[in-house]
Every structure is written in C-alpha cells, then in structure tokens.
Amino acid sequence: MRRIPMMVSAAIVVVAIAPWIVWWSSLPSDVATHWDLSGDPNGHLSRAVALAVLGGVSTALALGAAMRFRDLASPILAFVGCVIGSASLSTVLASRDEPSWTTAHLAPGWIGLGLALGAGAAWLYSRSVSTPVVPSTGDRPTLALSDSERVAWIGSSVSQLLRVVAFALLVFGAISLFTLPEPGGVIILLAALLVANFASAHVTVSRAGLRTSGTFGWPRVTIRIDRIASADAIDVNPMRWGGWGYRGSLRLMRRAAWVTRKGPGVHVVLTDGKEFVVTVDGAEEAAAVVNGLLATSTSR
Amino acid sequence: MLVRVDPAAAEPLYAQIAAQVRAAIGKGRLVEGEQLPPARDLADALGVNMHTVLRAYADLRDEGLVEMRRRRGVRVRGGVDGRARLVGLVGDVAAEANRQGVTKAELRRLIEEAMT
Numbered sequence: 001m002r003r004i005p006m007m008v009s010a011a012i013v014v015v016a017i018a019p020w021i022v023w024w025s026s027l028p029s030d031v032a033t034h035w036d037l038s039g040d041p042n043g044h045l046s047r048a049v050a051l052a053v054l055g056g057v058s059t060a061l062a063l064g065a066a067m068r069f070r071d072l073a074s075p076i077l078a079f080v081g082c083v084i085g086s087a088s089l090s091t092v093l094a095s096r097d098e099p100s101w102t103t104a105h106l107a108p109g110w111i112g113l114g115l116a117l118g119a120g121a122a123w124l125y126s127r128s129v130s131t132p133v134v135p136s137t138g139d140r141p142t143l144a145l146s147d148s149e150r151v152a153w154i155g156s157s158v159s160q161l162l163r164v165v166a167f168a169l170l171v172f173g174a175i176s177l178f179t180l181p182e183p184g185g186v187i188i189l190l191a192a193l194l195v196a197n198f199a200s201a202h203v204t205v206s207r208a209g210l211r212t213s214g215t216f217g218w219p220r221v222t223i224r225i226d227r228i229a230s231a232d233a234i235d236v237n238p239m240r241w242g243g244w245g246y247r248g249s250l251r252l253m254r255r256a257a258w259v260t261r262k263g264p265g266v267h268v269v270l271t272d273g274k275e276f277v278v279t280v281d282g283a284e285e286a287a288a289v290v291n292g293l294l295a296t297s298t299s300r
Numbered sequence: 301m302l303v304r305v306d307p308a309a310a311e312p313l314y315a316q317i318a319a320q321v322r323a324a325i326g327k328g329r330l331v332e333g334e335q336l337p338p339a340r341d342l343a344d345a346l347g348v349n350m351h352t353v354l355r356a357y358a359d360l361r362d363e364g365l366v367e368m369r370r371r372r373g374v375r376v377r378g379g380v381d382g383r384a385r386l387v388g389l390v391g392d393v394a395a396e397a398n399r400q401g402v403t404k405a406e407l408r409r410l411i412e413e414a415m416t
Binding site: 143145146148149150151152153154155204205206207208285289 | 301302303304305306307308337341342344345346347348
C-alpha cells in the first residue's frame with residue numbers, strides 16, 4: 001500500500017521540477033506567474049524565485065503527504081501539492097521560448113487540468129489512509145433503549161479561537177472594503193463568514209441518524225443509522241484529521257472529519273468501512289446513543 | 301442534552317420531556333445560561349409535534365427553571381438546581397397521591413403538617 005503514495009509524490013516532484021531543468025535556457029530571465037482571466041500575464045518573478053516558490057512548495061507538500069500517508073491530511077496535501085505542481089509545469093510551458101514574460105500566454109485549460117490531476121492524486125492517496133479500528137461490542141458505550149422509545153441527543157462544540165479569528169477577519173474585511181481594490185474586502189468578509197460557520201458544530205443524534213451542521217446551518221451532513229456500524233468517543237487531534245473545518249470527503253476519500261477544536265469527538269465507522277468524526281462536547285454520551293439506536297434497530 | 305420519550309408510556313409526551321430537562325437541571329448537567337435546543341430541532345429529532353416541546357418548555361418556564369426570550373431562545377436560569385429537584389419530588393408525590401386516590405385537599409393537609 002505504501003508504494004502508490006510514494007509514486008504519486010515522486011510524480012508531483014518530477015512534474016514540478018523537471019520542466020525547469022529541461023527548458024531553463026529557453027526561458028526569459030523573468031517568467032509570468034500571475035494571470036488574468038483571459039490568460040494574459042499580469043505578474044512576474046525571476047526564474048530562480050519562481051522555481052524556488054512553485055517547485056519548493058509543491059515538493060514540500062508532496063513529501064509531507066508521503067511522510068504522513070496514513071493521515072487524512074495526506075490526500076489534502078497531495079491535492080494542493082499537485083495543483084501547485086501543475087502550476088509550476090504550466091508556468092514553464094507558457095514562458096518557454098518567449099522573449100519576455102509579457103508575451104507569455106496561459107491556456108485556460110491548465111486550471112481545470114491541475115484540479116483534475118490534484119483530485120486524482122488525492123484519490124490515490126485516500127486509498128492508503130489507514131483502515132479504521134472498530135472497537136469490539138463490549139467496549140462500546142451503549143445506551144439501553146426499548147423499541148418504542150424515541151431519543152434525541154443534541155450537543156455542540158465551539159472554538160473560541162476560531163470565533164476570535166472570524167471576528168478579526170470581519171473587522172479587517174470591513175476596513176478592506178474601503179482600502180483594498182475590488183474584490184479584496186468582499187473575499188476577506190466571505191472568509192470571515194466561512195471561519196465563523198466552522199467555529200461551531202451542532203450535532204443531533206436520533207433515529208434519523210447522526211446529523212451535523214455549522215453555525216449557519218450549512219453544510220448539513222446526515223449519516224443514517226442504518227449506514228453506521230459502530231460509534232465511539234475519541235480524543236480528536238486536529239492535525240491528525242487534516243486541520244480545522246470540514247475535512248476530507250466521505251465519497252472521495254472515504255473519511256471525513258468536522259473539527260472545531262482539539263478534544264472529545266464522536267467517531268463513527270460506517271458499514272462500508274468509511275469513517276466520520278465530529279468534535280462535540282459530551283461525545284461519550286452521543287456515541288452511547290448511536291450504539292443504543294444501532295442495538296434496537298438490528299434487534300427488530 | 302439527552303432526551304428520551306416513550307409514546308407507549310402513560311405519562312403525556314410533554315410531561316416526559318419536561319421531566320428530563322428538569323432532572324438534568326437538578327443534577328447540574330444543565331447549568332445557568334445554557335441554551336435548550338430550539339423546539340423545532342428537538343421535535344424533529346424526537347419525531348413529535350413542535351407544540352409538544354413548546355408546552356414542555358412553557359411548563360419549565362412556569363416552574364421558574366428557564367426563561368424564554370425572543371431571539372435568545374430558552375435558557376436555564378441561575379441557582380435553580382435545588383428548585384428543579386424540589387419540583388421533581390413534588391411531581392412524584394402528586395403522581396403517587398393520584399395512584400392511591402388521595403384527594404387534593406388531603407394531600408395539601410399532609411404537606412402542611414409535614415412543613416410545620
């Protein structure tokens with residue numbers, strides 16, 4: 001299993017670095033590194049700096065992904081590394097044989113190609129993410145429920161840090177509306193909303209399943225009870241789950257995590273081996289309710 | 301917060317919900333300022349009518365355990381854990397009196413005697 005991630009990372013490094021070596025002498029001394037929507041250049045760096053930035057960052061990400069190939073973070077690192085690696089390749093191809101960076105042109109398909117390759121790399125990496133350890137039935141907290149009983153568990157987790165960050169971005173964005181050129185302020189305000197949304201997670205467990213939503217009710221993730229194999233409470237380390245916010249994808253990476261903070265979270269393993277984690281206060285009780293619902297739904 | 305109700309039980313659903321929230325306050329699991337889930341969310345999760353949950357919340361407000369404010373939702377009041385336990389015990393006493401067919405006047409007399 002280890003071979004595929006290594007090969008993906010090696011491919012990213014080759015794609016990001018090799019074009020510079022092959023075509024170094026046919027590049028202008030400054031290369032175009034920033035483009036407008038029509039593909040004409042509006043920003044440039046010297047060859048050496050562009051190589052250091054694009055090649056260096058994508059290589060670092062590819063190596064990071066290879067070193068942490070069992071973590072949920074690795075597909076994300078591979079994705080970003082591959083997108084930047086593609087940017088590195090396209091930078092060389094766009095400026096190759098041009099007399100100056102101003103005459104370079106970027107074909108619009110590069111962005112789509114980079115994203116597609118990134119998605120492919122992330123998918124290959126996601127298959128190497130470690131398989132979940134399912135706790136045996138006896139070790140799981142389980143709430144005893146009768147068949148006629150209805151149960152609702154409602155909890156949440158809040159990150160004060162992310163709230164502060166969101167507030168700072170809000171203030172900064174409001175000021176930027178007047179000081180930065182369009183659409184700088186708007187982008188910062190959108191980022192503030194995004195951070196604020198993921199500063200808290202609201203979790204509901206009921207017969208309908210495990211449901212999670214953010215501060216503003218979006219996105220809404222629902223995992224039906226009949227898709228769940230087991231639940232347990234774990235101590236969530238954001239770095240091991242790819243950082244803060246909604247990380248990964250159940251469909252594409254077979255793992256997803258909703259992380260607002262370090263600390264207790266509910267960890268569910270689905271019947272098809274996928275994994276979902278959400279940080280929440282009182283995770284032990286939430287896991288017990290999920291397992292209780294599982295016990296009554298299978299006894300029918 | 302965990303709420304479980306049993307439609308097959310004799311006690312009405314709103315009373316079951318109120319009793320669980322009251323018990324959580326009495327045990328200190330819900331503390332001052334803590335917000336109860338929006339009635340719509342809790343009703344959806346339990347599969348009951350929203351008015352059932354609202355009636356439970358209204359009872360808790362009438363008992364002085366929570367306060368309901370527009371926009372701020374339903375929050376637990378401060379220093380009410382003792383009161384929550386007392387209301388719960390009184391409810392148990394009343395239920396037992398009902399079972400034994402003791403009249404209101406009789407129960408009132410018993411409580412007055414016990415308090416002096």
